[in-house]
Amino acid sequence: MISVTMDMVQYDCPYIDVTDDVDVSFHTMHWDFNTAQQELETRILVTGNDRGALTNGLNALQNHEGTLGFELLSRREDTAVIKSFIGQTNAMRTIRKHDGYITGPFRISDGSELWSVGFDTADNTDNALADLEIGNDFRVESRNATSFEDYLDVIQHLGATKSVLDGCRELSEIERRTLQKAVDGGYFRTPRDATLGTLAEAFDVSKTAASKNLRRAEGKILRRVVAALSDIDEENDLNRE
Template structure:
């Protein structure tokens, strides 16, 4: 079994609105609708595009991130989806698709290395821009393959949560004894102490449940 991750330059419902922004979309396709996880501080144009094309059935927002269920599937409006290429070369797409910085990020499994080669060739021949990030052979089963990656284990934090958490680690907030306080962190970030504490709590709430099951 072989695995490849690559980036496709295309023009689609979810790709174009992420260009030049900090927005990222993760998509699980259910044929009749899409399940989206959206993060970023500039999501207005993205949500407008989603609403105007595939439609929005339900949306839940919380501090720069959202979960969205669309009214229809993007495949009906997106001529650049790669499913037909995958089927032609006996390849499997590992969800979710990720859209970021105006490009689509894909993870694909194939039984033969030649299947991946044929897939790349057909995509290039039809005018797609392909940037291969990684490829590997999966020779033995393990806890981390073929479906699990670090991105699957570690949930995505907002840009602000990453900034606050990184500063807290750098300045020794999690050392014993602590080398800084939330009040000092807040001063460095020029925000209120309660804001720092809220970002830390939200980041910890995301990280800890995801990691604890891997401690056993």
């Protein structure tokens, strides 16, 4: 399998249009493509910079001409979960034409989205990427070939993988951004290249707030990692029997 991660800009995608105009981001939780109706049904976590931004983003998506259906499932402060329907975009059609498939959740913000897609052969990958250049702007962030052994390892440890993914999805927007800034900035290196002071300055908050956001993010991720380690041990024991 060829795994490709790309930063994609589609000009016919309602989600991208909304994030280009409003300070909201979308994180897909579940999707299902109806081949008969050529519709994509998606359950999405929506996060706004504040409550007003979330309201504006939800209204913009619901009223977008490319939105075929919209349902608000839950909402709390600046975060909501929705179910929505859109038609098949040019990029979606191209991926499917070349037997591609989704391998991870979409993350959409600031007018672009991060795609994780897979192809069975290098030829399919090359042809899809060539066709995507027609009508889309994108940048390939990574391209990796996954061996049968690696693929089997993933399949055998789906429970552990899901546990870690669930931990990532539990992060609030500020927790995710703080953790990412800490990692990218070298907070966890020895010696440290970043401090609580630099994190606080980056997000215009106090050191105490930066520390709380970072600790909450670490706690959510590490709890899931520890649970995943136990799942891996159990699955390995079963495979040896």
